[in-house]
Amino acid sequence: MSRQFQYQDDVLIEKSFNWKQMGRLFDYLKPYKGAVTRVVFVMLVFGMLTRLAVPYLISLAIDKVIDPDGGSGSMGYLSIVFGVMAAMYGLRWWAQNYTIRHTNDIGQHVIYDLRSALFKHVQTLSFRFFDKRPAGSVLVRITNDVNALQELLSNGVVNSVIDIAQLAGIVVILLVLQPKLALAVMITVPLLILVSSSLRKRTRMAWQTVRIKQSRINSHLNEAIQGMRVTQAFAQEKENQRFFENLNGSSIRSWNLASSLNQLFGPVIEVTSAVGTLILLLYGTHLIQQDELTVGVLVAFITYVSNFWEPINRLGQMYSQLLISMSSAERIFEYMDEKPIVAEKEDAKPMPDVRGRVQFDHVVFGYDPDRLALKDVSFDIKPGMTVALVGHTGSGKSTIVNLLCRFYDVTSGRVLIDGMDVRDATLDSLRRQIGIVMQDTFIFSGSIRDNIRYGRPDATNAEVEAAARSVRAHEFIVKLPDGYDTQVQERGTALSMGQRQLLSFARALLADPRILIMDEATASIDTETEVRIQEALGTLLEHRTSFIVAHRLSTIRHADLILVLDHGVIVDRGTHDELMRRPGHYRNLIEAQYRFLSA
Ligand SMILES: Nc1ncnc2c1ncn2[C@@H]1O[C@H](COP(=O)(O)OP(=O)(O)OP(=O)(O)O)[C@@H](O)[C@H]1O
Numbered sequence: 393m394s395r396q397f398q399y400q401d402d403v404l405i406e407k408s409f410n411w412k413q414m415g416r417l418f419d420y421l422k423p424y425k426g427a428v429t430r431v432v433f434v435m436l437v438f439g440m441l442t443r444l445a446v447p448y449l450i451s452l453a454i455d456k457v458i459d460p461d462g463g464s465g466s467m468g469y470l471s472i473v474f475g476v477m478a479a480m481y482g483l484r485w486w487a488q489n490y491t492i493r494h495t496n497d498i499g500q501h502v503i504y505d506l507r508s509a510l511f512k513h514v515q516t517l518s519f520r521f522f523d524k525r526p527a528g529s530v531l532v533r534i535t536n537d538v539n540a541l542q543e544l545l546s547n548g549v550v551n552s553v554i555d556i557a558q559l560a561g562i563v564v565i566l567l568v569l570q571p572k573l574a575l576a577v578m579i580t581v582p583l584l585i586l587v588s589s590s591l592r593k594r595t596r597m598a599w600q601t602v603r604i605k606q607s608r609i610n611s612h613l614n615e616a617i618q619g620m621r622v623t624q625a626f627a628q629e630k631e632n633q634r635f636f637e638n639l640n641g642s643s644i645r646s647w648n649l650a651s652s653l654n655q656l657f658g659p660v661i662e663v664t665s666a667v668g669t670l671i672l673l674l675y676g677t678h679l680i681q682q683d684e685l686t687v688g689v690l691v692a693f694i695t696y697v698s699n700f701w702e703p704i705n706r707l708g709q710m711y712s713q714l715l716i717s718m719s720s721a722e723r724i725f726e727y728m729d730e731k732p733i734v735a736e737k738e739d740a741k742p743m744p745d746v747r748g749r750v751q752f753d754h755v756v757f758g759y760d761p762d763r764l765a766l767k768d769v770s771f772d773i774k775p776g777m778t779v780a781l782v783g784h785t786g787s788g789k790s791t792i793v794n795l796l797c798r799f800y801d802v803t804s805g806r807v808l809i810d811g812m813d814v815r816d817a818t819l820d821s822l823r824r825q826i827g828i829v830m831q832d833t834f835i836f837s838g839s840i841r842d843n844i845r846y847g848r849p850d851a852t853n854a855e856v857e858a859a860a861r862s863v864r865a866h867e868f869i870v871k872l873p874d875g876y877d878t879q880v881q882e883r884g885t886a887l888s889m890g891q892r893q894l895l896s897f898a899r900a901l902l903a904d905p906r907i908l909i910m911d912e913a914t915a916s917i918d919t920e921t922e923v924r925i926q927e928a929l930g931t932l933l934e935h936r937t938s939f940i941v942a943h944r945l946s947t948i949r950h951a952d953l954i955l956v957l958d959h960g961v962i963v964d965r966g967t968h969d970e971l972m973r974r975p976g977h978y979r980n981l982i983e984a985q986y987r988f989l990s991a
Contacts, residue, residue: 410718410722413718413721413722413725414714414718414721416721416725417541417544417545417717417718417721418549420502420505420506420545421498421502421545421549423501423505424498424501424502427494427497427498428498428549428550430494431490431491431494431495431498431550432550432553432554434487434490434491435487435488435490435491435550435554436553436554436557437487438483438484438486438487439484439487439488439491439554440554440557440558440561441561442480442481442483442484442487443484443558443699444558444561444562444565444696445476445480446477446480446481446695447691447692447695447696447699448565448692449473449476449477449480450477450688450691450692450695451686451688451689451691451692452473452688453470453473453474453688454686454687454688454691455686455687455688455689456469456688457469457470457473458688491550495546495547495550496546498545498546499542499543499545499546499547500542500546502541502542502545502546503538503539503541503542503545506538506541506724507534507538509728510533510534510538510724510727510728511534513727513728513730514530514534514727516732517730517732518732518733518734518799518800519794519799519800520733520759520800521730521732521733523759526611526614526615527614527615527618528610528611528612528613528614528615529607529611530727531610531614532607532610532611533723533724533727536603536606536607536610536720537720537721537723537724538720538724540603540716540717540720541717541720541721541724543713543717544713544714544717548710548713548714548717551706551710552707552710555703555706555707555710556703556707558699558703559700559703559704559707562696562699562700563578563700565696566578566693566696566697566700569689569692569693570679570684570685570689570693572675572679572684573672573675573676573679573685573693576671576672576675577668577671577672577693577697579671580664580665580667580668580671581704583664583667584660584661584664584704587660587664588657588660588708591653591656591657591660592708592711592712592715594653595650595653595654595657595712596712596715596716598646598649598650598653599650599654599712599716600716600719601646601649601650602643602646602647602650603716603719603720605639605642605643605646605647606643608639608643609636609639609640609643612635612636612639613636616632616636654712657705657708657709661701661704661705664701665697665698665701668697668700668701669694669697669698672690672693672694672697676690676693733800733801734798734799734800734801734819736818736819737815737816740816740817740818740819741816741817741818742817742818742820742821743809743810743812743817743818743821743822743825744810745825745906746809746810746812746825746906746907747775747810747906748775748776748809748810748906748907748936748937749772749773749774749775749808749809749810749811749937750771750772750773750796750807750808750809750907750937750939751770751771751772751773751806751807751808751809751811752769752770752771752792752795752805752806752807753770753805753806753807753808754768754769754770754804754805754806755768755769755770755795755802755804755805755806755807756768756769756802756803756804756805757791757795757800757802757803758803759791759800761803764803764960765788765791765960766788766791766792766795766960767959767960767961768805768961769788769792769805769960769961769962770805770962771955771962771965773937773939773953774937775906775937776935776936776937777937777938777952777953778933778937778938778940778950778951778952778953779937779938779939779940779951779952779953779954779955780940780942780947780948780951780953780954780955781793781939781940781941781942781955781957782942782948782954782955782956782957782978782981783956783957783958783977783981784958784981787957787958787959787960788957788959788960788961789941789957790911790941791960792939792955792957793828793909793911793939793941795807796809796814796826796907796909796939797822797823797826797828797909798814798815798819798822798823801815809822809825809907824905825905825906825907826905826906826907826908826909827847827900827903827904827905827907827908827909828900828908828909828910828911829893829896829897829899829900829908829909829910829911829932830896830911831911831912831941832892833892833893833895833896835880835881835887835892835895836881837879837880837881838879838880838881839874839876839877839878839879839880840869840872840875840876840877840878840880840895841853841856841876841877843880843895843899844856844859844860844865844895844898844899844902845899845902846899847899847900847902847903847905848902848903848904851902853876855902856876856898856902857876859898859899859901859902860876860898862898862901862928862931863894863897863898863901863928863931863932864894864924864927864928865891865894865895865897865898865928868891868894872886888921890921890922890924890925893925894924894925894928897925897928897929897931897932900932901931901932905936906936906937907936907937907938907939908932908933908936908937908938908939909938909939909940910929910938910939910940910941911940911941912940912941912942912943912944912947922944922946926946926947929947930950945982945985948968948982949968951967951968952967953965953966953967954966954967954968954971954978956971956976956977956978956981958977963976963977964976964977964978
C-alpha cells in the first residue's frame with residue numbers, strides 16, 4: 393500500500409485581499425518610519441528627478457544644438473547640457489547605492505522583529521497547540537513564511553512609492569510637453585491593465601501553490617530526518633525516497649507553471665509598448681509636420697514612454713508579490729492570533745515558595761471533550777511524600793502530571809498546591825516549583841555543564857558539580873573527553889540511556905524544586921547502572937513531594953503511596969504491602985509483570 397501520510401496544514405488561500413492583515417504587517421515598519429522616509433526622500437529627489445530630467449536634457453541638446461531653429465548650434469551649450477547630465481548620472485548612482493544599502497537594512501530589522509515576536513508567542517502556546525501540528529510546519533512558518541515577507545517589507549514598499557511617483561511624474565511631463573500625443577499614447581494603458589489583471593490572478597494562485605509544495609517538502613524533511621532511525625530500522629528508505637521524489641517533482645512542476653505564467657508578462661508589456669511606440673511615431677511625425685512638435689521633444693517622448701512601462705511592470709510584479717506575501721502573512725498571523733488555552737488570569741499571583749502539599753479535588757478532564765481521560769479523581773498528598781502512579785497504558789498517569797504542571801486546564805474540579813488553585817498562580821511561579829524528569833531526557837546542544845544548568849542558569853560550576861556528584865553522574869562525566877565541557881546534542885549518541893537519566897537527575901536536583909515529577913524510563917539498563925540510578929533517585933526524592941509514573945518494582949515498593957489508575961479512575965490506593973495483601977488491580981498488575989519478567 394502506498395504511503396498515506398499527508399501534510400494538511402497548508403491550503404490554497406483563494407480569499408479576497410485582506411487589507412486588515414496588510415495593515416498589521418505594515419505596523420512592523422512603524423519603528424523604522426524615519427529610515428523609510430529618508431530612503432524614499434533620497435530616491436525621489438536624487439533618483440527619480442535625475443531620471444526624469446535626462447530625456448528633457450537630451451531634447452534640449454537636439455533642438456538647441458543639433459537642430460537649432462534658424463542658426464548653428466552652440467557647442468558651449470552642449471557641454472553645459474552634458475555636464476548637467478553627468479552630474480545627474482552621478483547623483484543617481486549615489487542615490488541607488490544609498491537605497492539598496494538602507495532598504496536591505498530595514499528589511500532585515502523588520503524580519504528580525506517579526507520572527508522574534510512569532511517565536512515569543514509560539515513559546516507561550518499550550519501543549520494542545522503542539523499536539524495538533526507537526527513540528528516541521530511550525531518551523532516552516534517561523535523560517536520560510538517570515539523570510540517570504542522580506543522582499544515586500546524592504547524593497548517592495550520603497551520601490552512602489554518611487555515607481556508610483558515616477559509614473560505620475562512621467563504622465564505630468566508628457567501632458568505638459570504635448571498633451572495630444574500624451575493622451576494618444578496612454579490609450580494602451582487600459583488594454584494592458586485588462587490583459588495583465590487576468591494573468592496576475594492565475595499567477596498569484598500558481599505562486600501560492602509553489603509555496604505550499606515547498607512547505608510540504610520542509611515538513612516532510614523535518615519528519616524524515618527525525619524519524620530516520622525508524623525508517624532505517626524498518627528498511628523503508630526506498631518508499632521514503634519515492635514519497636520524497638513525488639513531493640519534490642510536484643514542487644518543480646508547480647514552479648515551472650508559475651514561472652512560465654510570470655514570463656508571459658514580459659511579452660504582454662512588450663506588445664503594449666510596441667503599440668504605444670507605433671502610435672507615438674505615426675502621430676508624432678504627423679504633429680512634427682503640423683509644427684506642433686519638435687524632433688527633440690519626440691525623442692524625449694520616446695524615452696519617457698519607454699521609462700513609463702518599466703514602473704508599470706514593476707508595480708504589477710509588486711502586486712503579485714504582495715498577494716503571495718499576504719498568504720505568508722496570513723499564516724503568520726494565524727499563529728499570532730492563537731490564544732494559549734492555558735492562559736494566566738489577569739489577577740494571577742505568584743505562588744509563594746511551597747512546602748509541597750498537592751491535592752486533586754474531584755478532577756475531571758478530557759483532551760477531547762467527549763472522551764474523558766480522568767473521571768472524578770481526588771487525592772491529598774502531604775509534603776515530602778513519594779507517590780507512585782501505576783496503571784495500564786492509557787489509564788491516565790501522564791494526564792495527572794500534565795494537570796499538575798498546568799499544561800492543560802481541568803474540565804471541572806481543582807488542582808491545589810499548598811491550598812492554592814494552580815489556575816490562580818502565575819505560570820512561571822507555578823512551574824518553578826515543579827521539576828520534571830522525563831522518560832527520554834532531552835539533551836540540548838551545548839556542554840554537559842550547560843545541560844545540567846538548564847533549569848538554573850545562574851548556578852556556579854561548583855554547584856553543577858555538587859549536583860552531579862549527589863546523583864552519581866560525576867564519575868561518568870569526568871571520564872568523557874572534555875569532562876563537564878564535553879559537547880553533546882539531542883541526537884548525539886555519545887550518552888547511553890542510563891547516563892542521560894543521571895544527567896536529568898542532576899539537572900532536576902540543581903533546580904531544587906519542591907515538587908518533582910518523574911516519568912521513569914522503561915528501557916532496560918544493566919544492573920550496575922540500575923543500582924546507581926536507584927541510589928541517585930533516593931537522593932533526588934529526599935525532602936520533596938514526588939510523583940513517579942513508575943515502571944520498576946523497586947521504585948514502586950519504596951513509594952509512600954501508590955495510586956492505581958484504570959480508565960481515568962483511581963481504583964485503588966495504599967502502600968505496596970497493603971495493596972499486595974488484597975486481590976485487585978494492583979496485585980494483578982504486579983503479578984502480570986512478574987510473570988512477564990520471569991518468563
Ligand atoms: N495529547 C493528547 N491528545 C488527545 N488524547 C490524549 C493525549 N494524550 C493522552 N491522550 C489520551 O488520554 C488517555 C490517558 O492518557 P495518558 O497519557 O494519561 O495515559 P498513561 O497512563 O500515561 O499511558 P502510558 O503509560 O502509555 O504513558 C488515553 O486514552 C490517551 O489516548
